[in-house]
Amino acid sequence: MRKLLITIILLVTFPALVHAGFFGDSVDLADLAQLPQKGLEDLKDSEFEVFLAQVRLAGAKDDQKKANGELKSVKKILSSQKSDLKATEAEYKAVKEIQDEERFSRAESPLQKSQEAYTTAELNVAWKAQEVKARKASVEKAKLELDVAEIQRDLARVAQLVSEKIPAAQKYSAENLEKNLKKKQKDLTKAKRDEEREIWEAKKSKEDYEHKIKE
Numbered sequence: 001m002r003k004l005l006i007t008i009i010l011l012v013t014f015p016a017l018v019h020a021g022f023f024g025d026s027v028d029l030a031d032l033a034q035l036p037q038k039g040l041e042d043l044k045d046s047e048f049e050v051f052l053a054q055v056r057l058a059g060a061k062d063d064q065k066k067a068n069g070e071l072k073s074v075k076k077i078l079s080s081q082k083s084d085l086k087a088t089e090a091e092y093k094a095v096k097e098i099q100d101e102e103r104f105s106r107a108e109s110p111l112q113k114s115q116e117a118y119t120t121a122e123l124n125v126a127w128k129a130q131e132v133k134a135r136k137a138s139v140e141k142a143k144l145e146l147d148v149a150e151i152q153r154d155l156a157r158v159a160q161l162v163s164e165k166i167p168a169a170q171k172y173s174a175e176n177l178e179k180n181l182k183k184k185q186k187d188l189t190k191a192k193r194d195e196e197r198e199i200w201e202a203k204k205s206k207e208d209y210e211h212k213i214k215e
Contacts, residue, residue, distance in 0.1 A: 027157040031168035039164050046149075046156040053146040060142040064135035071128040078121040081114075088114040123212050127205040134198040141191040148188055151181045 032040065092111045155177050161169035 027154050027161070027172060028168070031161060031166065031171070032157060034166045034168060035160060035164055039160050043153075043156055043160055046153040050146070050149045050153050053142070053149040057139070057142040057146050060135070060139045064132070064139050067128065067132045067135040071125070071132050074121070074124045074128050078118075078125050081118045081121040085114045085118045120209070120212050123205075123209040127202065127209045130198070130202040130205040134195070134202040137191070137195040137198040141188065141195045144184060144188040144191050147184045148181065151177055151184060155181070 032043075088111050092108070154172075155174060158169060158172045158174050158177065161172070162174075
């Protein structure tokens with residue numbers, strides 16, 4: 001009697017919990033175990049889409065890691081070029097002050113080369129920094145693609161439970177899943193635009209760098 005009273009209180013006080021399911025919207029594998037073999041096989045497409053999204057996310061994260069490493073390397077080169085430039089400028093200034101025309105003439109060429117090398121290194125860093133932004137945007141997109149695939153998978157699971165008249169289907173809210181799916185799809189659309197913009201910026205930065213080294 002006491003348990004029945006507690007249940008009634010929960011139903012009256014927290015109706016949303018009953019609708020959404022005490023176990024949340026993610027489908028428990030133990031509930032899926034009640035499906036016949038054919039019912040499980042019907043879920044293979046949505047399950048595989050999640051696997052593919054996981055693989056793409058892992059790949060995007062690896063690309064981002066590589067881009068971070070490349071940026072770190074070119075920043076070291078830029079730092080070295082900056083030191084060389086300072087040394088060359090100091091030499092040029094010293095020669096200029098003692099008014100040694102011959103040494104002054106010889107110092108002009110190294111200074112110009114050092115300035116060119118530093119400018120090129122700056123453009124390389126700018127490109128690699130933008131590449132990191134593009135890779136980060138790709139990771140964010142891949143995360144949302146995985147979110148979408150997982151929600152679609154859970155919707156398919158719930159639909160299968162309902163189709164097979166499995167009592168556990170009552171624990172889940174397809175309505176909540178649909179609402180979440182729409183939100184994630186909207187976020188994904190924005191993430192795709194962001195990725196396209198960052199990739200375009202990275203391409204432009206790369207072209208600026210390549211144009212410089214061809215001069």
